[in-house]
Amino acid sequence: MCLLRGHSGFLGTALGFVAVVVLAGCSDSEARSTPPLDRATLAETGASNPTVAVSPAGLTYVAWAATEGDESNVLFSRTVADGTFSEVVRVNHIAGDAAPHAQAPAQVAAGPGDEIYVVWQNRSEAEWLDFGASDVRFSRSLDGGETWFPAVTVNDNDPSIPARNTFHDVEVADDGTIYVSWIDARVRDGFRGDYYRETGESPPVDEEPATEIRLTSSKDGGATFTPSVVLETNSCPCCRTSMATGPDGMVYVSYRKVYGDNIRDIAVVRSLDGGRTFEEPVRVHDDGWYIEGCPHAGASLAVDRDGRVHVAWFTGAQDHPGAFYAVSEDQGRSFEEPVRLTPPGAVPTTQVAVAADDAGTVWVAWEETDGAQARVALARTQNGDGLERVELGGPTGLIPAVAAANPEMALAWLDGEAVRLVRTAATE
Secondary structure, eight states: OOEEEEEEEEEEEETOOOEEEEEEEEOGGGGGSSSSEEEEESSSSBBBEEEEEEEESSSSEEEEEEEEEEEEEEEEEEEEEEBOOOEEEOSSSSSTTOOTTTTSEEEEESSSSSSSSEEEEBBOTTTTSSSBBBBBEEEEETTTSSSOOOOOOOSSSTTTTBBBBEEEEEEEESOOOEEEEEEOOOHHHHHHHHHHHSSOOOOOOOGOOOOOEEEESSSSSSSSOOOOEEEEEEETTTTTOOOEEESSSSSEEEEEETTTTTTTEEEEEEEEEETOOOOEEEEEEOOOOSSSSSSOOOOEEEEETTTTTTEOOOOOOOTEEEEEEESSSSTTOOOOOEEESSOSSOOOOOOOEEEEEEEETEEEEEEESSSSOEEEEEEETTOOOOOOOBBBOOOOOOEEOOOOEEEEEEEEEEETTTHHHHHHESSS
């Protein structure tokens, strides 16, 4: 058996002496085996990073953006009765209405029945914005993914003033309420546009307003959405948001917050009233990562059946870079000392994912590298016990996405331009 073990160590002046937990001595060959994994390849070429959802009935849903020539579209497939995957269908009704991005993928979520929801970004030109403008697009299927409603734009900024709205997530609460979060640049990009029209140039970075984190919700299955709520007014502009809802109806959002002079650490904010208002953000861990720019490395968030909040993230902090995982035992008011997922020492930016099912199992996925090739890693914890490495066979690839609903777990990732997936029962 391979579990996470702890030791004490010095991690630099930003942390002082703390208890650090590392995934010690855990290779795929040493990991405890799990139930047999069903493997699938859903696309061979042209794909961007996939995301997954598992329905209450145990069906696996997969969404990704695919590019052919100059056109990018959102594609979808799901498991059917015999365990195989359905024919791939296009979600967006307007051809080419998608823009692939590693930190802003097409996010898929499962409703309580046959409802499926997908959120993605598109892109439009704005001469004063280096990467153009973008909107958060939403489509729904009420028949298990066979047909899709025309997409709508979720962000509610003035459409005559182009802005970047992206780095989104979608979550469905137990009562069927749909939540969508994103990084909203309407204030910053409006300022950029005014400055450009006056001077013909881009404004100095230190004069620009910060980006916001916003959230909207729908209680009618995505037919309408509420006006967006601002959760944060000083966010890192391109590290994705992540959401989770608890068994008590709480709503949680994670993002990378800018603290002081370019310190960029992960924060979690919660709502006790269904997303109408939010409390002050809680810093998951004082990493003290100083970086003059956005690292494109958001966190991943999940809430288990007992209300524990689970967060996985990457930090490039000089004294302790790597991927970490932490748990809150008090519904997001504070977080325990982090578990290290990647070995100590300098590592490339690592993407992480976490998911919880209703049987007490939490799954954590991340990227590893041996210096030459990136591989996907997976661990699980049951009922709050230590993380246990899962045998995957060392698949190559990047950007894992994981989802779970008792008794199924699904893990998808990008292998070159191919979409790979494994799925299994979440309990032995």
